[in-house]
Amino acid sequence: MSPRGVTWRRRRAEDVTSRKQDKSIMSRVRPLSRLFLPSPFPKHSSFFHLNYSRIPISASHSTIAANMSNEWTKKTFTLNTGAKMPAVGLGTWQSKPNEVRDAVKSALLAGYRHIDTALAYGNEAEVGQGIKDSGVPREEIWITTKLDNPWHKRVEEGINSSLKDLQTDYVDLYLMHWPSSTDPADLKKHYPDWNFVDTWRELQKLPASGRVKNIGVSNFAIKNLEILLKDESCKTVPAVNQIELHPNNPSPKLVDYCKEKGIHCTAYSCLGSTNSPLANDEVLKKIAEGKGKSTAQVLLMWGLQRGTSVIPKSVTASRIEANFQLDGWSLSDDEMKQLSSRPDRFKVCGDAWLPVKVFFGDDE
Template structure:
C-alpha cells in the first residue's frame, strides 16, 4: 500500500513538493510555533504560511526548534495584496520574519493589487501581470526556489499566460478545494498548463470563524459511510480524496491529536468508485469569499 505521507508531486520547474502539509491560517499567537514544531516532529515536511497571516516569525521559530534539517522542509509563503507594487520588499519581509535562509515557494496570494494606503481601492495602474513580472525576478536572488499564484481563476491564468512578459509558468496555484467546492474546470485547466494545485480549506472551513464560512461537509452521508467502513475519520476520508485528485493538501490544525490524525494516510486508500462517490456530493459552498477586497476575484465559473 502506498505510503502517502512520503508522496511528492513534481512541479513544472522540476522540484518536488510534499503532498501533505500543515496550514497555519487563523492560528492564535503561540499556537503556531508549537503546532509547526509538533507537525515536523511527527513527519510533516511541508509548512504553509503567508505575510497576511501575521505569523511568519512564529512559523520560523517552530521550524528552527523542530530539529528537522532545513533542506528537508518545504516552506510556502505568500505576497499580500497591498504589496503588489513592492514585490521585492514584501518577499524580503517574509524572508526576514521566517529567518530560515530561503523560501521554497512564494505565491501571489490573490489576483488583487490593493492600494496600500486605502484597502478599499484597487491600484489603477497595476495588476497581477505586473506583479508577476516582479515575481519572476526573485528567482535570480537564489532566495526563492519556485514561484506561483494563489486564488487565481481560469480567466486570471489566461490573462497571465497570454501576456508576453510571462516567461515562467506558475509552478503552483493554491486554491480552495474540497468536495463542496471541487472546481473541476479550474483543476483541469491548471493540469493542462502544467500548473500543480495545492488545496487549501481542504476540510471545508472553520466552524464558528468570524472571517470565513463553513459547511456541513464532514456530515455528508457518502463521507460518513466511507469513514465507518474504513475505520477512519471523516477528515481523513476528505484528505485522501484530495490526494487522489492529484492535489497537495494543507489541512490546518493546532491540536496535536488532529495534526497526527490528518497525517494518518498511510496503509490505506480510496478506490476509484469511492473517490467518485465523494465527488458526486451535491452540496456547494465556498469558505473564502472576496467581499473584503476592492475587486471581485471569484466568479463561480470554475465548476
C-alpha cells in the same frame, strides 16, 4: 488564502483559443529549472517522487492511488520546475497567536516536511521559530509563503520581510496570494496603475536571486490564469495554483485546466469548515466509518487521489498526527465519485472583501 476582513498591517502593508496560441505562449516561457538547481529537499531516500503530469488526465482515481504506492506521507509532487514538493503539509491560516509555533514543531516531529504560511497571516515569525525549535534541518523542509495584496508594488520588500520573520535565507515556494493589488492607503481600492500581471513580472525576477526557488499563484480562476499566460511579459508558467478545494467546492474545470498547463494545484481549506455542509454529510460519514478512518482523513485522501497536495490546518498535536495517518489505504473509484458528487456548494473563502472580483464560476 486571506480571511475576509483580515487586519492588514500597514507595515505588511477563455481558455487559450488555439493550439497555435498555446505554442506561442510556451515559446516565451523560461523554465525556472534553467535558473537554479532544485532545492536539495529531501535528502533522505525514504521519500519518493511522482511526476503527476505523466499520469493521463483520464486515469482512474484508483490507478492514481496505485501509482502513489499508498505512501502519501513520503510522497512528493514534481512541479514544472523539477522541484519536489511534499504532498501533505501543515496549513497555518486562522491559527491563533502563540499556537502556531508549537503546531509547526509538532508537525515536523510527526514527520511533516511541508509548512504553509503567508505574510497576511501575521504568523511567519512563529512559523520560523517552530521550525527552529523542531531541530529538523532546513534543507529537509519545504516552506511556502505568500506576497500580501498591499505589497504588490513592493515585491522585494515583501519577500525580504518574510525571510527575516521565517529566519531563513530562502523559501521553496513564493505565491502571489490573490490577483488583487490592494492600495495600502485604502484596502477597498485597487491600484489603478498596477495589476497582477505587473506583480508577476516582478515575481519572475526572484528565483535568480536564490531567495525563492519556485513561484506560483493562489486564488487564480481560469479567467485570470488566461490573462496572465497570454501576456507577453509572462515568461514563467506558475508552478502552483493554491486554491480552495474540497467536495463542496471541487472545481473540476479549474483543476483540469491547471493540469493541462502544467500547474500543480494545492488544496487549502481541504477539510471544509465547521459551518460547511461537509460537517454533517452522511455519505462522507459512511465512507469514513467503513474505512475505519476519520472524516478528515477521508477528505485528505480525496484530495490526494485527485492529484492535489493538501495543507490541512490544525494547532492540536493529536489532530496534526491523525491528519498525517494516510499511508496504506485508499478510496475506491466509487467512493471518490460519491464524494465528488456532493450536491451542496460551499466556499469557505469568498472574494466580497476584495476591491475586485476574482472568482467567476468558471471552475465547475
